[in-house]
Amino acid sequence: MTWRRTAWLIARRDLLVEWRSRIALNQVFPFAGIVMVMFGFAIDDTSLMERIAPGLVMLATMFALLVLVQRSFAVESEDGALDALRTAGVSSSALFWGKSLAMAVQLAALEALLVLLAVLLYGSTVRASGVALLLATWLVTSWGLATVGTLYGGLAAGARGRETLLPLLLLPVVAPVLIGATRAVEAALGARGSVADGWPWMGLVAVFAAVFCAGGTLAFGPLIDE
Amino acid sequence: MAETSTVRTVTGRTTSTPHTRVLGLVTLVGVAWLVLFGLVLSPADQNQGESVRILYLHAPAAWLAYLAFVVTAAASALFLFTKRHSLGWDRLAGASAEIGVLFMAITLVVGMLWGRLTWGVFWRWDARLTTTAFLFVTYIGYLAVRRLGGTAEQRAQRSAVLALLAVLEIPLVHFSVKLWRGLHQDATVLRPNGDVKLDNLMLFTLLSGIVTFTLMYVWLVIHRQRTLTAEDLLDDVGLELALAERRRESIPSRPPVPQAEVPITEVKVPS
Numbered sequence: 350m351t352w353r354r355t356a357w358l359i360a361r362r363d364l365l366v367e368w369r370s371r372i373a374l375n376q377v378f379p380f381a382g383i384v385m386v387m388f389g390f391a392i393d394d395t396s397l398m399e400r401i402a403p404g405l406v407m408l409a410t411m412f413a414l415l416v417l418v419q420r421s422f423a424v425e426s427e428d429g430a431l432d433a434l435r436t437a438g439v440s441s442s443a444l445f446w447g448k449s450l451a452m453a454v455q456l457a458a459l460e461a462l463l464v465l466l467a468v469l470l471y472g473s474t475v476r477a478s479g480v481a482l483l484l485a486t487w488l489v490t491s492w493g494l495a496t497v498g499t500l501y502g503g504l505a506a507g508a509r510g511r512e513t514l515l516p517l518l519l520l521p522v523v524a525p526v527l528i529g530a531t532r533a534v535e536a537a538l539g540a541r542g543s544v545a546d547g548w549p550w551m552g553l554v555a556v557f558a559a560v561f562c563a564g565g566t567l568a569f570g571p572l573i574d575e
Numbered sequence: 576m577a578e579t580s581t582v583r584t585v586t587g588r589t590t591s592t593p594h595t596r597v598l599g600l601v602t603l604v605g606v607a608w609l610v611l612f613g614l615v616l617s618p619a620d621q622n623q624g625e626s627v628r629i630l631y632l633h634a635p636a637a638w639l640a641y642l643a644f645v646v647t648a649a650a651s652a653l654f655l656f657t658k659r660h661s662l663g664w665d666r667l668a669g670a671s672a673e674i675g676v677l678f679m680a681i682t683l684v685v686g687m688l689w690g691r692l693t694w695g696v697f698w699r700w701d702a703r704l705t706t707t708a709f710l711f712v713t714y715i716g717y718l719a720v721r722r723l724g725g726t727a728e729q730r731a732q733r734s735a736v737l738a739l740l741a742v743l744e745i746p747l748v749h750f751s752v753k754l755w756r757g758l759h760q761d762a763t764v765l766r767p768n769g770d771v772k773l774d775n776l777m778l779f780t781l782l783s784g785i786v787t788f789t790l791m792y793v794w795l796v797i798h799r800q801r802t803l804t805a806e807d808l809l810d811d812v813g814l815e816l817a818l819a820e821r822r823r824e825s826i827p828s829r830p831p832v833p834q835a836e837v838p839i840t841e842v843k844v845p846s
Contacts, residue, residue, distance in 0.1 A: 500740070504720065504733060514723075518716040518737075521709050522744050525751035532755070553751055564743050568736050571655070 352443050359439070359447025363421065364454060372420055373455050381413040381459055385466050395472065400541070402471040403534035406463045407527050410494070413459055414523070415516050418498040421452060422506035431506065431573060441570030445499060449565070453495035460487055464534075479537035479544045486533040486551045493526050493558030500565040503573045522561075529553035590801035598794045605787030609635075612780040620777075626692040629685055631780050635788035637682040637707075642792060643675030644714065644741075651738035654731055662807065663800075665731035668738060669721055670799035672714050674792060679711045702753035709748045713741050727807050 350358075367373050388405045392398055398405075425431040434444060464483075467473040475483065498519065505515045529550045534540075536547025591599070613631035620627035647668045654664035686704075687697040698704065721734045 504737065514716070514719055517712070517719060521712045521716070521748070522740075524709060525747045528751045528755045549754075553754065557747055557751075560743055560747060564740060568740060571732055571736050574732075 352440060355439055355443040356446040356450065359434075359444055360450035360454075363424075363448055363451030366424055367451070367455065373417065373459075377413050377416050377420070377455075378459060378462060380416060381409045381463060382466060384409040384412055385463065385470060389470060398471040399473060402467040402473045403538060403540055404527075404531045405471070406460070406467050406534065407490075407531045409463055410456070410460055410490075411520065411523060411527060414456065414494050414498050415519060417452060417455055417459075418502035418519070419512060419515060421448060421499070422502045426506050435574065441573060442566045444573075445496075445503075445565050445569035449492070449495045449499045449562075452499055453491045456495055457487065457491040460491060473538050473540070475537070476539050476544075479539065479547070482533060482544055482547045482551060483537040486530055486537065486547070486554065489551060489555045489558050490526060490530040493554055493561065494523060496558060496565050497522055497526075497561045500561060500569060500572070503569055506573065525557045526554055529557065590798045590805070595794060595797050598790065598797075602787065602790045602794050605783070605790055609780070609784050609787050612776075612783060617776045617780045618774065623693055626689055627777070629689040629692075631784045633682060633685045633689060634781060635784035636678045636685065638785050639788045639792050640675045640679040640682055640710075642789070643671045643678065643796075644710065646671040646796070647675065647714075647717075647738050648742050651735035654735045655739070660728075660731070662727055662731055663804075665727070665735065666800050666803040666807070667796070668735065669718075670796050670803055672717055672721075672738070673799060674795050676711065676714045676718060678788075679707070679714070683707065683711060700756065702749060702756050705752045705756075706745065706749040709752075710745060713744065717741065727810070 385405065388409070389398065392401070422431075435441070464473075464475075464487075468475065501515065501519045501522065505518065532541075532550035533547040533554065536542045536544055536550070609631065613628050617628070617631075619625050650664045650668035650671065654660060654662075654668065657664070690699065691697050717734060717737055720737050721730055723730070723733065725733075
């Protein structure tokens with residue numbers, strides 16, 4: 350079996366497990382939604398909400414990312430699936446790419462939902478000139494968060510106390526994505542600056558995604574081999 | 576076996592040797608020297624007044640913390656990329672990271688006090704401060720991963736990879752925070768490093784602080800590394816004891832299995 354096919358099968362398997370259990374759909378997405386509503390309670394200022402909506406969307410995404418990553422690896426370690434896959438000779442980099450891809454798809458769906466909620470709840474508006482930037486940021490953010498989430502999720506998988514360890518490890522690492530994606534989405538939505546100001550920020554997130562994609566491809570094997 | 580010398584050090588009830596005692600003594604003298612120059616002999620600053628003396632602790636502590644994290648990264652790389660995968664490198668990385676976190680905490684607390692006196696605020700969202708805070712949290716996470724359990728080899732591999740990932744992460748965080756600050760530069764009372772002029776005595780005090788703290792780092796890391804070695808040995812011995820115990824339970828009529836006893840009598844457990 351080729352490397353590409355293996356990665357593709359792993360991604361399909363993860364998405365299928367997700368689709369059948371509906372955990373992401375029935376629990377994680379509503380969780381992210383309620384976080385958005387809670388932000389509204391905490392801030393309680395309509396004009397301010399509109400200005401900081403992109404940051405809130407990204408924060409809600411990060412919180413949901415933690416839950417998604419934990420879910421993704423809970424499925425693996427429950428029946429020793431990760432060990433079985435490694436014993437079966439599945440290459441660790443294919444495993445990393447497959448799981449990242451499945452995670453990216455879920456994150457992309459989640460972000461789309463959260464932007465929609467920002468429009469509905471916070472009064473954000475999407476302007477026509479910003480659509481390309483918004484789409485590009487959407488893609489690289491999903492991919493960047495998925496790779497780094499899979500990498501650190503693999504590290505914490507199977508360890509005692511991983512529920513508390515993962516946020517501590519993951520949140521400092523995703524800080525560049527929070528900064529870059531927030532600024533890019535602000536530009537795309539017109540909350541601050543022009544659309545042209547947003548592209549370098551999208552580039553920053555793309556650099557992040559590339560670095561952790563490369564790092565994960567190399568490091569995932571040593572991290573999960575035990 | 577390479578571990579024998581360490582075992583000998585460990586079985587004597589202390590982690591010090593004549594060399595480290597001398598080193599410790601020199602460090603103590605250095606600290607006294609720093610206190611004398613920092614608090615008494617060096618002059619107050621024209622702009623900052625007496626609060627400049629905080630920097631004689633702040634800057635060497637920051638230097639020590641950064642040095643410790645560089646050593647952690649280097650030792651982790653040596654563990655991963657050398658053929659022997661010696662656990663000595665792993666323990667050096669761990670010991671160094673612990674000391675780094677401690678002194679990073681000192682740096683941040685002392686730096687905030689200085690900031691309050693000089694800038695009027697405890698915290699400024701500039702790139703260097705923010706990256707330092709991230710570095711601090713990252714290495715707290717690193718230390719948590721070291722305590723996840725499993726064998727010493729598992730711990731070593733996991734934490735070494737994590738330490739090298741931190742090398743990827745930190746420049747990215749620093750760069751992005753720098754870009755982020757460039758967007759809306761806030762007005763401040765005094766620019767950091769801007770027009771702070773150091774006279775010769777101040778510079779000398781600062782340098783002696785850095786030398787003293789470097790010695791302190793070496794002294795601390797040697798002792799901590801030896802303690803970690805003892806802990807690893809204790810784990811091994813504890814496992815063997817437990818195994819022997821189980822064997823004895825399973826064969827109640829017969830005397831204990833002799834070969835299980837051999838390694839235990841050889842290695843004395845430090846009390």
